[in-house]
Structures are given as structure tokens and as C-alpha cells.
Amino acid sequence: MGAIVEVHNLGMKYHSLNGEITALEHINLEVDEGEFISIVGPSGCGKSTLLSLMAGLLKPTEGSVIIGGRQVAGPDNQVGYMLQKDYLFEWRTIYENVILGLEITRTLDSHTRAYVLKLLETYGLSEFRDKYPNQLSGGMRQRAALIRTLAVNPQILLLDEAFSALDYQTRLAVAEDIYSIIKRENKTAILVTHDIAESISMADRVVVLTKRPGTIKKIYPIRLTCDRKTPMSCREAPEFRHYFNSIWKDLDIHF
Amino acid sequence: MNSNGISKEHLAYLRKVRMRKALILSLRLFLLVAVFALWELMARMKLIDPFITSQPSRIVNTIARLYQEGKLFYHTGITCLETVIGFLLGTIAGTLTAIVLWWSELLSRVLEPYLVVLNSLPKIALGPIFIVWIGAGPSSIIAIALTISLIVTILEVLNGFMSVDSEKIKLVRTFGANRLQVLTKVVLPSSYPVMINALKVNVGLSWVGVIVGEFLVSKAGLGYLIVYGGQVFQLDLVMTSVLILSIAAALMYQGVVYIERLLIRSGRHTPL
Ligand SMILES: Nc1ncnc2c1ncn2[C@@H]1O[C@H](COP(=O)(O)OP(=O)(O)OP(=O)(O)O)[C@@H](O)[C@H]1O
Numbered sequence: 001m002g003a004i005v006e007v008h009n010l011g012m013k014y015h016s017l018n019g020e021i022t023a024l025e026h027i028n029l030e031v032d033e034g035e036f037i038s039i040v041g042p043s044g045c046g047k048s049t050l051l052s053l054m055a056g057l058l059k060p061t062e063g064s065v066i067i068g069g070r071q072v073a074g075p076d077n078q079v080g081y082m083l084q085k086d087y088l089f090e091w092r093t094i095y096e097n098v099i100l101g102l103e104i105t106r107t108l109d110s111h112t113r114a115y116v117l118k119l120l121e122t123y124g125l126s127e128f129r130d131k132y133p134n135q136l137s138g139g140m141r142q143r144a145a146l147i148r149t150l151a152v153n154p155q156i157l158l159l160d161e162a163f164s165a166l167d168y169q170t171r172l173a174v175a176e177d178i179y180s181i182i183k184r185e186n187k188t189a190i191l192v193t194h195d196i197a198e199s200i201s202m203a204d205r206v207v208v209l210t211k212r213p214g215t216i217k218k219i220y221p222i223r224l225t226c227d228r229k230t231p232m233s234c235r236e237a238p239e240f241r242h243y244f245n246s247i248w249k250d251l252d253i254h255f
Numbered sequence: 256m257n258s259n260g261i262s263k264e265h266l267a268y269l270r271k272v273r274m275r276k277a278l279i280l281s282l283r284l285f286l287l288v289a290v291f292a293l294w295e296l297m298a299r300m301k302l303i304d305p306f307i308t309s310q311p312s313r314i315v316n317t318i319a320r321l322y323q324e325g326k327l328f329y330h331t332g333i334t335c336l337e338t339v340i341g342f343l344l345g346t347i348a349g350t351l352t353a354i355v356l357w358w359s360e361l362l363s364r365v366l367e368p369y370l371v372v373l374n375s376l377p378k379i380a381l382g383p384i385f386i387v388w389i390g391a392g393p394s395s396i397i398a399i400a401l402t403i404s405l406i407v408t409i410l411e412v413l414n415g416f417m418s419v420d421s422e423k424i425k426l427v428r429t430f431g432a433n434r435l436q437v438l439t440k441v442v443l444p445s446s447y448p449v450m451i452n453a454l455k456v457n458v459g460l461s462w463v464g465v466i467v468g469e470f471l472v473s474k475a476g477l478g479y480l481i482v483y484g485g486q487v488f489q490l491d492l493v494m495t496s497v498l499i500l501s502i503a504a505a506l507m508y509q510g511v512v513y514i515e516r517l518l519i520r521s522g523r524h525t526p527l
């Protein structure tokens with residue numbers, strides 16, 4: 001199991017008339033295939049920037065990201081991106097929404113269509129395929145958004161606060177749901193979150209960033225003693241509090 | 256709500272809603288009839304001078320006379336046709352221009368002040384110029400109607416394009432969408448409601464343009480009948496034309512509303 005994502009000395013500067021903002025500096029990170037990584041950090045420390053660089057939406061001003069042995073130069077089907085909200089298009093049916101990526105990459109054929117239909121079937125959205133997004137619950141919508149991402153069969157999923165638009169209870173359930181799908185589909189995942197508990201409960205490793213310019217402060221390998229590794233049951237593990245407190249201190253949140 | 260087990264309270268509620276609807280409709284009709292009846296009555300009783308105010312029975316006669324002379328549909332048809340053409344051209348050209356400006360940020364920045372000036376300019380002032388350039392005929396009238404709706408459409412639609420949620424654009428970009436795909440998959444469909452709204456505004460603006468154009472050109476159409484009637488002091492003709500005009504304008508507006516409904520029902524977009 002080699003590293004599928006390699007981040008080498010990555011740095012990113014933004015330019016505006018007010019000056020130059022260094023969002024990220026000297027980021028080095030390797031993510032193994034099938035691993036689940038959480039990234040936490042203070043507001044504005046460059047978490048979204050890091051994901052955008054990995055997704056090829058931005059060009060780094062320093063260093064590089066290598067995914068599957070190739071340097072990232074632009075958006076690529078190897079990487080799937082989930083945003084804060086589901087952003088299902090209200091003028092498209094669920095089915096039409098899920099095939100959006102296939103349409104854009106012009107890879108919609110009988111093979112990929114069958115794959116999408118299978119995903120919808122497996123994850124209980126078949127009966128909603130001809131419905132419009134506003135006819136679905138928040139959790140179902142998030143599932144549809146994940147299937148839209150999975151449809152182009154990416155190796156790596158980037159989730160940028162993917163659950164934060166949901167209310168707390170839905171959020172727990174959706175995190176559980178999405179986690180199990182990601183594991184079942186055998187994807188590598190990188191999750192950005194503000195929620196320390198969420199980051200610990202889902203991840204194999206938690207990466208803590210410093211405030212801007214964002215650098216890696218610490219990386220915690222998470223070892224929890226719980227029989228079924230699901231985010232919910234992980235929260236019950238005795239070590240959970242210990243990780244929580246350390247990360248809380250690292251983030252150094254003041255009021 | 257299941258249809259076979261409606262409760263008594265709900266039935267009563269539904270009846271109340273229906274009654275209210277019927278009441279509103281009958282009051283509306285009553286208002287219309289009352290105004291015309293009062294108008295006719297006052298004219299007959301010589302409380303108002305029908306030479307200046309005209310009166311419903313004279314209007315009916317005028318319509319009949321215009322019809323017999325074959326002028327009714329001729330003038331109405333010309334005005335409607337000019338309006339529809341001006342309206343369609345304004346909407347289509349405006350939307351296309353908005354797309355071009357959305358595509359090239361540089362161009363839109365360069366043209367911004369000019370658009371603002373053109374927008375605040377009363378386009379009717381350009382009427383005589385069009386008549387000199389294109390000639391005193393329907394083309395000039397259509398040109399006036401077009402200019403009136405064009406700039407508003409450009410600004411409205413472009414504004415709609417710009418206010419599309421940037422995260423939606425980011426979403427399609429993560430799939431590697433190019434600019435054309437961003438336009439067709441996100442920006443245009445998101446802006447459907449804005450475009451429909453522009454359509455509604457344009458119907459009204461096109462009527463203004465066409466009537467003013469016909470005032471200036473003075474050859475045919477309802478606008479021509481109105482100016483002509485005014486000049487020869489035939490208020491019957493003026494009132495008749497205004498009445499036909501309001502009916503035609505209302506019908507066209509309903510047409511746009513109907514198109515909007517069709518679009519909503521086909522589920523292509525949600526209402527504003
Ligand atoms: N396009 C841009 N131009 C200029 N500055 C930017 C741009 N995008 C982000 N920034 C700045 O870079 C820094 C990092 O932004 P980023 O969105 O990556 O932070 P974040 O960690 O995701 O924040 P949050 O926790 O609020 O989501 C911020 O200070 C932001 O103001």
C-alpha cells in the first residue's frame with residue numbers, strides 16, 4: 001500500500017490589491033491508499049485552499065501535489081470533491097444530477113450508466129431517480145451528492161466541511177452514512193472539518209494546521225479501541241477524550 | 256391529505272376558499288361593467304361631453320366601422336407584429352450580448368460605463384435618428400422597440416449570470432468543466448428565472464417603443480390611429496385604439512406568463 005497522494009513542500013500565495021496573502025507554507029503530507037484523513041485548523045488557515053490545490057482547481061505557487069504518481073495540473077477524474085452543501089441542481093432530476101460529472105467529462109456510456117444505476121440502487125436512491133432535489137430530505141440529498149461524485153469513479157474523495165450545512169442530528173447520521181459508503185467503495189478520503197469530534201471519529205489520521213500561513217502543526221494517528229469502527233461507536237472509545245483535548249489545545253482557540 | 260377521507264373542517268375550508276375566489280371574480284367583473292355603464296350613462300345624460308370623452312356605444316360603433324373598412328385587424332395586426340418582433344429581437348440580442356460580456360470579463364469592464372449611460376438615456380430620443388437612417392416604416396419602429404428593451408435585458412441577464420452561486424460553478428469545475436460547459440450546465444439554467452423576468456419587463460417596454468415609434472412614423476398601427484384621432488379631434492378613434500391596445504398588451508403578457516408556467520411544469524426550473 002503506497003502513498004496515493006504526495007504533497008511536497010506545498011505553498012500558496014494569493015495576490016490582491018491589499019497585498020499578498022500566504023495561505024499555505026511548507027506542507028508535506030503523504031496519504032495512503034484507502035486511508036481516511038481529517039484536516040482541522042483555525043478559520044482561514046488555508047484548508048479549502050489545500051483541497052483546491054489537490055483537486056487541481058488552483059495552481060500552487062510553490063511545491064507540488066502528486067496523485068497516483070502524476071503531478072496534478074488541473075481537475076482530474078481521479079479526484080472527487082464534495083462541497084459544503086450538496087449543490088444538487090434544482091432543474092435536474094436526481095438521475096440527471098448524478099450523471100453531471102459523466103456529462104461534463106463526456107464519459108456517459110452504457111457502462112458508466114449501469115454503474116450509476118447500480119450506485120443509486122445500492123444506496124437506496126433508485127425510487128427517487130426521477131424526482132427533483134427539493135423532494136428529498138437533507139440526508140438523501142447528501143447521499144445523492146456523494147453518488148454524483150462517485151459516478152466518475154475517483155480514487156480520492158475530498159470533503160470540504162461536507163456536513164456542516166446540516167443540523168446536528170442529521171449531520172451525525174449523514175457522517176455515519178457517507179463514511180460507510182466511502183469505506184464500502186474503498187476510497188481514499190480527505191475531510192476538512194471544524195468539528196474536532198467529527199475529525200477524530202472518522203479518521204485514521206488527523207492533521208492539525210496552524211493559523212495562517214497554514215503549516216502542519218501535528219499529525220495524530222488515531223487508534224481507538226472500539227469493536228465496529230463506525231464514527232458513532234468511535235465516539236464511545238476511551239481514548240476519544242484524550243485526542244479531543246490534545247487537538248483542542250493545538251488549535252489554541254481564544255475568545 | 257388523502258382524497259377519500261377529507262374531514263368536515265377541511266371541506267368547509269375548501270368551500271370558503273372557493274367562495275372567496277368567486278367573490279373576487281364577480282367584484283372584478285362588476286367593477287368593469289360599472290365603469291363602462293357609468294361612462295355611458297353620464298354621456299347620455301350630457302353630464303360629460305362625449306365629443307371629448309367618447310362613450311362606450313360610440314366605441315362599439317367605431318370598432319364596427321373599422322372592421323367594415325378592414326382597418327381593425329390591419330392596424331392591430333401591424334402593431335402586434337412590430338411589438339412581437341421588437342420584443343423577441345430585444346430579448347434574444349440582449350441575452351446573447353450578456354453571454355458575450357459574461358464570457359469576456361475584460362470586454363464587460365470596458366463597456367460598463369457605456370452601458371450605464373445608454374441605460375439612463377431615454378431611448379426614444381434615438382427615434383428620429385432611426386427614421387433618418389432606416390426610413391419611416393416598420394423597421395424604424397422595431398428598431399426603437401428593440402433599443403428600449405435591449406440594454407435593460409443585457410444588464411438584467413448579465414446581473415443574473417454574475418449572481419450564480421460560485422460554489423455551483425466550482426462544483427462543475429471539479430469535474431473539469433470548460434467555460435462553455437460552465438455556461439450551459441450551470442449559468443444558463445440557473446438564470447432561467449431571471450431571463451423569464453426580463454421577458455416580462457420587455458413585453459411592456461416593447462409596447463412603449465412601438466407606440467412611440469408609430470407616433471413618430473405615423474403611417475399605420477394603433478399608435479398611428481391614436482395620433483391621427485387626436486389631431487382630427489376624433490376622440491372615439493383614440494379611445495377605441497387605447498382600448499384595443501390594452502387588450503392586446505394584456506393578452507401578450509398572459510402569453511409570457513403561460514410560457515413561464517409551461518417551463519415550470521416541465522420542471523426545468525423553480526419559480527422565482
Ligand atoms: N481567491 C482568493 N483571493 C485572495 N485571498 C484568498 C482567496 N481565497 C482564499 N483567500 C485567503 O486565503 C486564506 C485561506 O483561505 P481558505 O478558504 O483556504 O481557508 P479555510 O481554512 O478553508 O477557511 P474556513 O475555515 O473559513 O473555511 C484566507 O485568509 C482567505 O482570506
Ligand SMILES: [Mg+2]
Nearest residue numbers: 047048049160
Ligand atoms: Mg474553507
